[in-house]
Structures are given as C-alpha cells and as structure tokens.
Amino acid sequence: MKVLHVITGLGIGGAEQQLRLLLRHLPVRSRVVTLTNPGAVADGIEADGTPVTHLGMTGNRDVGALPRLTRLIRQGGYDLVHTHLYRACVYGRPAARLAGVRSVIATEHSLGDAQIEGRRLSAGTRALYLATERLGTSTVAVSPSVARRLARWGVPPARIHVVPNGIETTRFAHDPTARARTRAALGLPADAFVVGGVGRLTPGKHFDRLLRAVAALPDAHLLLVGDGPERAKLLRLAAECRAADRVLLTGAVPDPPEGPGERPDLPSLLAAMDVFVSASPDETFGLAVVEALAAGLPALYVACPAIEDLPPEAAPGARRVGGAVPELAAALDEVLRERGGRLVPPEALRRYDIAHSAEQLLSLYHRAVRGPHPVK
The missing domain is CATH 3.40.50.2000 (Glycogen Phosphorylase B;)
Known part of the structure; x- marks a missing residue:
C-alpha cells in the first residue's frame, strides 16, 4: 500500500x-x-x-x-x-x-x-x-x-x-544515571525538587500559572521543555516573581531525537523532574501526561482526556487538580512534602503504545x- x-x-x-x-x-x-x-x-x-x-x-x-x-x-x-x-x-x-x-x-x-x-x-x-x-x-x-x-x-x-x-513506552523508563547527568548539565542541584512541564509556550497552556505556583514554593524549581511565543513573557514573569534562578526553559526538544547529540532528550529531561504538571484546561489528548507516567512521575493535570477516558484506578499516579494558582501551589506543596520517589508506570499505558x-x-x-x- x-x-x-x-x-x-x-x-x-x-x-x-x-x-x-x-x-x-x-x-x-x-x-x-x-x-x-x-x-x-x-x-x-x-x-x-x-x-x-x-x-x-x-x-x-x-x-x-x-x-x-x-x-x-x-x-x-x-x-x-x-x-x-x-x-x-x-x-x-x-x-x-x-x-x-x-x-x-x-x-x-x-x-x-x-x-x-x-x-x-x-x-x-x-x-x-x-x-x-x-x-x-x-x-x-x-x-x-x-x-x-x-x-x-x-x-x-x-x-x-x-x-x-x-508513545514508545520503553524509551521513557526511568534512568537514575540520566537523571544525575541531566541535572548536572542543566545546573540543577542534585537534591532540588523539580517541577516539570512540556509543551508549546502558548497562552492556552497556562504555563504562567504554573510558574507563579512554583514561585510560591521557595524550595521548588521549574523545568519547562518547549518553545513558543510566550517564552520572553515567562522569563519576565520569573524575574517579577523573584524566581528567575529557579526557572529553566530548555527550548524545544525533538522527540524522538534525530540522532545522538549533546542536548538531553525528552526521556532524560523527564528523568530530571520530580513531578509533572499540565495546567492547560483544554486538551485533546494529553500526550505529555502519558509520557510523564511512563517515566514514573506523579502527574498533576487540569484536563487530560487520555487519563479521564480511563477507569479511575487505571492511572493511580495521575491526579486532576484545579487550574488556579493557589490550587496548583497547594497540590505541588503536597507532593513536595511527600517526596515519594519514582512510581511504577501503570499497566494502562499499554493502551497508548x-x-x-x-x-x-x-x-x-x-x-x-x-x-x-x-x-x-
């Protein structure tokens, strides 16, 4: 054919x-x-x-x-x-x-x-x-x-x-060596609590709300993977929130990568995170949340059809949260206090292979x- x-x-x-x-x-x-x-x-x-x-x-x-x-x-x-x-x-x-x-x-x-x-x-x-x-x-x-x-x-x-x-689920399996290597390459402290997000830096993704929520937690860092028209605005916002030293924007990362390179790939960047957040209120699927779960991360989301279309017990590492800044900050603070480590990827991910x-x-x-x- x-x-x-x-x-x-x-x-x-x-x-x-x-x-x-x-x-x-x-x-x-x-x-x-x-x-x-x-x-x-x-x-x-x-x-x-x-x-x-x-x-x-x-x-x-x-x-x-x-x-x-x-x-x-x-x-x-x-x-x-x-x-x-x-x-x-x-x-x-x-x-x-x-x-x-x-x-x-x-x-x-x-x-x-x-x-x-x-x-x-x-x-x-x-x-x-x-x-x-x-x-x-x-x-x-x-x-x-x-x-x-x-x-x-x-x-x-x-x-x-x-x-x-x-997704190619096996590519996202957590690698402690990649975690340490990626944190060192990005200048992230080995013991830092790192909140992650992935996607185009556009208004609809509400990364500004996530940034404000992370800025409210003195012990948290934010790692955003992606590029787009909101990049400069987000950097200004980080400075206004006095969190510029705790906010890192990596730019866009092709996945899968074209070949071996010096920049960390998406699985390595996910390995460097401690929790994943999708603050967008209007998603058609929520692929980034699925990738985060495959990497063993707890995932907080405002909207994610990929998870919402599953039975409640199918993805225990994922949790729906409110999209307002105080709600995001409270949910992140709860994860920070628990610091439970990596999760076992749910069996439901087989559906998304x-x-x-x-x-x-x-x-x-x-x-x-x-x-x-x-x-x-």
Missing part, C-alpha cells in the same frame, strides 16, 4: 511528532507533504527514511495550493491519503478526490471544547471543516473526548474512529482501500 500523509506543518509539536512516530511503525510505503514550515520534525522524518515535500503554502487563503497538491497526489499514484491538522484536512481531502484517490482518512489531533489548534472555534471554521469532511472516507479522533466533540460538530458518528495517540496505535490505523487503511467509498 502506498500512502501520502499531508500535514499543515512540521515544526516541533505534538501532532507533528506523533506523525513521525507512526511512520516508524506503519508497514506501508509512505511519503509526507507539509503545507508550510518544514522544520525540525521534517528533518527527523527524512532522517528516518521517509521523503518529505514542502508545498510552499503562504497562508490559509493560498488557494493555489489546491491544484499544486492535486498534481502531486495524482503523480504519486497513491492508494490512500491521510491528512493531519485542520488546514491539511481542508485542503487535502478535496485535493485527493480531485486527483482520483477515493480513500481519504483524516486525523483530528487538536479539536478542543473552545479551540482548534490553539485558535477560537467559529461557525465558519466548523462549516468549512464539515464541508470537506464529507469528501473523506473516515475521521480518526485521538481520544473518545475528541470523538464526542466531532459528533457534536455534526460529523456522523459512523464515520468517526478512535485511534489514540501513542505506538505500535498498538499503528496497528489500529493500518486496519482502518485496509478497510478504506478495500471497502465502500463515499458517493461522488
């Missing part, structure tokens, strides 16, 4: 890195087209052996991208087109149909209750999405929560399939190619 993946961009982000992981585990011939921003993840995908083409789209209204993408799909002779993220879905589904490819699957990675890919939802956004959704074979939701949101939007439930995001997700997706591919197709 020959599959073309179309994605909006390939800078460092959850959906982008999830695509890279899937490509490592899908036993099909694949190629990737990125509409914009062929960044670090594009380099990683090519290093893994999958070709990447940059379409050169200049913006949401660059309608000239549609015929360019249509020609590329037609010339490639693909059996199936798989789109990822809103803009790629809106352009990729009609392009596939115009090119004569009738098997089109879209993965919805970023539909929250009030936003999609960090932008506020609108009637126009929904209408355009639904108009192009009808051109596809099926839509993949990364969690039951996203599946319910798609159904509320108007996507027929029979066309929605849940395939959860996944990337090999299992790829297996489910491959089954959908075969059904899409061999089964009935939408009527033109």
